[in-house]
Amino acid sequence: QKEVEQNSGPLSVPEGAIASLNCTYSDRVSQSFFWYRQYSGKSPELIMSIYSNGDKEDGRFTAQLNKASQYVSLLIRDSQPSDSATYLCAVIYGNNRLAFGKGNQVVVIP
């Protein structure tokens, strides 16, 4: 089982719609979860961190964590063309080792 899995293929959403991204992880004891955004040719940029079960909102982004199901998600509300990027789910394993999913490409269509 992969440490972090993001199984969805590229996601195309119309401008103004909600983009929903999902991620599962394998280690039950993980406590720290992050979403990074990576534009083509650029490095990953941290957009959300979440540590407790439930929802965390930051602007148009909402992260959701369910530790019992080992599941973390990211919602992007009112999607904008500037949100077109690859979104990487990351989980801390052990002592400060980040494991990443393969990423989900989001394309926002004007």
Add this chain to the structure above:
Amino acid sequence: KAGVTQTPRYLIKTRGQQVTLSCSPISGHRSVSWYQQTPGQGLQFLFEYFSETQRNKGNFPGRFSGRQFSNSRSEMNVSTLELGDSALYLCASSLGLGDGNQPQHFGDGTRLSIL
């Protein structure tokens, strides 16, 4: 506050050569982690240094090594380069304190091409 700085941004090498990449973390950050990113494998963890000691290591061959200096700056070295080492090498820094909850922030990366 300055971000994570990686040098050089681009490198072209040939097989068999060696290369050294440099990373300066965000001021006050004591943990530096290195990652390799390729289209096929995604982001893979190489190693992490904290207070000049390697604290974590990924599943890469011994040709990949690193070190950290007393000012938290870190270098990564790859010896006997292979074509498959062509990748974007990313450095990330964090406070690195005990519980590992602190997020990591990435530099712009070094794009290494092996001919």
